[in-house]
Amino acid sequence: MIGQIGRFGVVGIVATLLxxxxxLISKEVFGLIxxxxxLIGFGVAFLFSFAGHFRFTFAATGSIEAHFTRFACLSxxxxxxxxxxxxxxxxxxxxxxxxxxLVVGLTIPFVSFFISKYWAFEDAxxxxxxxxxxxxxxxxxxxxxxxxxxxxxxxxxxDTGWYLVATQKWLSGAQLYxxxxxxxxxxxxxxxxxxxxxxxxxxxTPSSSHFAFTGFLTLVxxxxxxxxxRRSGGMAKIPALITTQCALMAILITTINQPGQxxxxxxLFILPLLxxxxxxxxxxxxxxxxxxxxxxxxVLGICIKPHFTLVPLFIAxxxxxxxxxxxxxxxxxxxxxxxxxxxxxxxxRLVHPEFFAELLPVTFAVYGEFGxxxxxxxxxxxxxxxxxLFLCCISVARNGKISQGPLxxxxxxFSSYVIYWVQATGFNYxxxxxxxxxxxxxxxxxxNGASNAQKILFALAALVMAWSIPIxxxxxxxxxxxxxxxxxxxxxxxxxxxxxxxxxxxxPIVMQENLNWASRFPAQWFLPGALSKLVGVDCTKETxxxxxxxxxxxxxxxxxxxxxxxxNAEIIIVDNRQRKSYIKGTNFDYIDFMSADKRFVKEFQNFxxxxxxxxxxxxxxxx
Numbered sequence: 193m194i195g196q197i198g199r200f201g202v203v204g205i206v207a208t209l210l211x212x213x214x215x216l217i218s219k220e221v222f223g224l225i226x227x228x229x230x231l232i233g234f235g236v237a238f239l240f241s242f243a244g245h246f247r248f249t250f251a252a253t254g255s256i257e258a259h260f261t262r263f264a265c266l267s268x269x270x271x272x273x274x275x276x277x278x279x280x281x282x283x284x285x286x287x288x289x290x291x292x293x294l295v296v297g298l299t300i301p302f303v304s305f306f307i308s309k310y311w312a313f314e315d316a317x318x319x320x321x322x323x324x325x326x327x328x329x330x331x332x333x334x335x336x337x338x339x340x341x342x343x344x345x346x347x348x349x350x351d352t353g354w355y356l357v358a359t360q361k362w363l364s365g366a367q368l369y370x371x372x373x374x375x376x377x378x379x380x381x382x383x384x385x386x387x388x389x390x391x392x393x394x395x396x397t398p399s400s401s402h403f404a405f406t407g408f409l410t411l412v413x414x415x416x417x418x419x420x421x422r423r424s425g426g427m428a429k430i431p432a433l434i435t436t437q438c439a440l441m442a443i444l445i446t447t448i449n450q451p452g453q454x455x456x457x458x459x460l461f462i463l464p465l466l467x468x469x470x471x472x473x474x475x476x477x478x479x480x481x482x483x484x485x486x487x488x489x490x491v492l493g494i495c496i497k498p499h500f501t502l503v504p505l506f507i508a509x510x511x512x513x514x515x516x517x518x519x520x521x522x523x524x525x526x527x528x529x530x531x532x533x534x535x536x537x538x539x540x541r542l543v544h545p546e547f548f549a550e551l552l553p554v555t556f557a558v559y560g561e562f563g564x565x566x567x568x569x570x571x572x573x574x575x576x577x578x579x580x581l582f583l584c585c586i587s588v589a590r591n592g593k594i595s596q597g598p599l600x601x602x603x604x605x606f607s608s609y610v611i612y613w614v615q616a617t618g619f620n621y622x623x624x625x626x627x628x629x630x631x632x633x634x635x636x637x638x639x640n641g642a643s644n645a646q647k648i649l650f651a652l653a654a655l656v657m658a659w660s661i662p663i664x665x666x667x668x669x670x671x672x673x674x675x676x677x678x679x680x681x682x683x684x685x686x687x688x689x690x691x692x693x694x695x696x697x698x699x700p701i702v703m704q705e706n707l708n709w710a711s712r713f714p715a716q717w718f719l720p721g722a723l724s725k726l727v728g729v730d731c732t733k734e735t736x737x738x739x740x741x742x743x744x745x746x747x748x749x750x751x752x753x754x755x756x757x758x759x760n761a762e763i764i765i766v767d768n769r770q771r772k773s774y775i776k777g778t779n780f781d782y783i784d785f786m787s788a789d790k791r792f793v794k795e796f797q798n799f800x801x802x803x804x805x806x807x808x809x810x811x812x813x814x815x
Contacts, residue, residue: 193309196249200305203244211237238267250313256430261327262312266304268334274300328418328433332411332440339444340407340451348399349450349667351621353699354714356398359384361709369546373712373751375555378544379495379536380454398703406452409460414440416464416489420471420478431639435632439463442631446624449663453621454496459628461493462503465525466604466629469507470636473514474597480524487525491532499611503625504529506607507600514596554744558721562693562774563617572623572662573612580653581605581630587646588637598640601633620662630657671697671807678765678803678810679705687759691752691782692767693720693774697808710759711752716782718748720774727776749785753792761813764799768809 215233242263246252252259274296348356358372359381366372368381391401414436421432447456465486468478478486494500504526511520520526541548563569585602608625615622634654638647675697682688682705689710690698702709722744731738756764766782767773786792799811 196309197305199249200245200308201301203241203249204301207237207241207244210240234271238264241267245308245313250309252313258327259313260430261331261433263308265327265330265334266307266312268338270300270304328436329411329415332414332418332436335440336407336411340403343451343666344400344403346666347669347672347704348402348700349453349621350669350694350696350699351450351454351714352402352452353399353703354695355380355384356387356402357699357703357709358714359388360398363388367546368544369551371712373551374714375551375559375717376454376497377495378540378547380457383457383492383496399700402452406456406460409457410440410443413460413463416486417467420464420467423471423476435635435639438635439628439632442628442635445658446627446631446661447621449665449667450621451667453624455621455624458493458496458500459625462490462500462604465490465504466507466600468525469511470597470600473511473600474640483523483525484528487528488532490525491529491536494529494533495536499614501533502611502614503604503607506603506610510599510603514599554718554747557740558718558725558744561721561724561776562717563615563619564774565618566616568618569613569616572618572620573609573626574660577630577653577657577660578609580656581633584634584637584650584653587649598633598637601629601636604629605633623662627657627661630654669696669701672701674805674808675701675765676705677805678763678808679707682707682763686762689752689756689759689761689764690766691716691764691786693717693772694767697765697767708759710761711755713751716748716752718744719780719785720776722748723780724776745785749789749792752786753789753795756792757795763802763810763812764796765808765810767807768804769807 211233213233214236218232242260245263246256246259347353354374358366358374361372362368362381363385368374368378374381387401387405388398390396390405391398394401396404417439418432418436421435422429443456443459447453450456468483468486471478490504494504508521508523508526512518581602585599588596588598588602605626608629612622612626631654634650634657638650671694679688679701684706685708687708687710688698688702692698693716695715697715698709699714722741726738726741729738755761770779772780783796786796796811798814800814802810802812804810
């Protein structure tokens with residue numbers, strides 16, 4: 193054992209030096225941010241440590257995958273254990289930093305050694321008794337717990353904040369698409385219900401419950417993916433584990449700015465189905481029963497937005513082209529997804545008729561103006577990425593030695609690109625499926641017998657896409673601190689009415705301050721389209737068009753007035769910028785707009801100006 197301790201120490205010292213060197217090079221030479229540079233350093237040190245301990249320190253035998261998985265779990269646990277020691281001793285015990293690091297240096301290496309010796313690198317006889325799937329669950333679970341705990345220390349994104357508040361209102365008796373006016377179909381409200389229940393059951397905040405739910409869904413999705421790959425004769429256990437880990441990293445890195453967005457949740461639900469089809473195309477049968485389960489799981493994501501139906505449609509068509517037969521189009525999983533979507537459509541039509549009768553016509557009339565300009569839409573997914581992916585697809589299709597399975601992910605990539613352009617708002621989260629599927633496509637192609645030249649092409653494509661992901665930092669709300677100034681002194685549970693086209697103006701700050709959202713809208717999304725479509729129009733000639741747009745504006749004004757009166761709002765906060773988001777070609781003033789309603793003018797007399805800041809202006813009720 194003395195010899196092992198010595199070798200363990202040598203490997204540890206060299207790994208530490210590699211960690212520092214790789215991190216410094218990443219930051220100083222390649223200009224990466226400190227967190228990313230440190231992550232790269234940690235990865236380099238981890239790989240060296242594993243190789244050193246596996247071959248040199250313990251001379252382990254048996255499944256390399258099992259040893260790798262266990263050592264990965266150990267490394268992650270050790271990292272967060274050391275972080276916990278530092279945080280606890282400095283924040284709660286008020287120790288100096290050097291004392292905390294000394295405790296870490298004296299405890300973590302010894303704990304790591306004994307766990308490595310008696311668990312991570314134990315002898316093959318004991319190792320074979322454990323199950324690989326159990327180890328994968330631990331590996332994924334530890335990473336997800338750590339990641340989403342870190343996420344929970346920050347803010348939930350504004351769209352998710354709106355859904356959490358609106359779903360609570362709905363469960364408390366509000367009527368969807370009457371008291372809550374949302375442009376998206378109702379399924380996302382139903383998917384938010386478990387989050388609210390989890391919050392009430394555990395006492396967690398809705399935001400923390402949202403992160404826990406997203407993490408759990410990710411664990412279920414990727415565990416299923418790994419299970420499919422491990423049973424696949426075409427992919428060995430180590431490539432299966434690498435693919436699963438890379439899929440996890442693609443998801444976490446891509447969605448880091450706004451985790452839990454609808455596109456993110458959709459990817460988690462449909463990913464097992466994609467890998468199931470991939471296994472079939474690669475020649476590995478997936479049972480009829482499991483294909484039914486995969487399809488049912490996928491439907492839960494597809495129903496979030498109608499555009500998402502394009503992904504299974506493209507996959508079915510590509511599968512048919514690969515096999516040169518129409519049979520894949522009529523496989524049981526496609527019938528299940530078709531039936532599931534049809535059932536959901538009928539259910540939504542019967543239970544939420546207001547969405548179809550009242551909201552959809554308004555949405556088609558005005559929502560196209562809600563978003564960024566075409567230049568932003570193009571820049572989110574640059575054309576050079578599409579060209580590079582096209583080259584990768586040709587490379588796979590023309591290589592007779594490589595499985596055609598990766599083309600299933602190529603179909604998912606290009607269908608998600610079409611979906612992105614169908615929406616064409618330029619919101620970064622709408623590109624999430626494209627980047628996640630693209631990164632997975634490159635990984636799967638490399639692990640399916642690609643030549644060295646192809647591997648270079650796929651690696652280059654993956655690096656370019658990772659570099660091109662629109663936003664790579666944790667969510668931060670630009671309105672948060674300014675809004676807080678306007679809410680100073682407002683009692684908890686007071687109602688607040690926001691007049692802004694930005695959802696981020698009110699969320700998630702309203703949740704954090706325990707205030708009631710007075711409006712039925714997440715933002716004034718009726719206005720940009722209706723106002724923009726009246727600019728430069730001769731209403732003496734375009735009478736029907738102008739009448740339609742003015743009717744929508746009147747509807748919006750009336751709804752705001754009703755919400756103000758019925759909620760007995762304590763404060764009104766208004767976007768006071770000269771150029772308001774998404775409103776083009778007009779200098780718009782909310783108070784002037786609302787003053788066309790005499791009821792608003794009367795109610796507004798009960799308010800007095802409280803504060804005017806850079807972007808916002810607020811009035812408080814007189815007492």
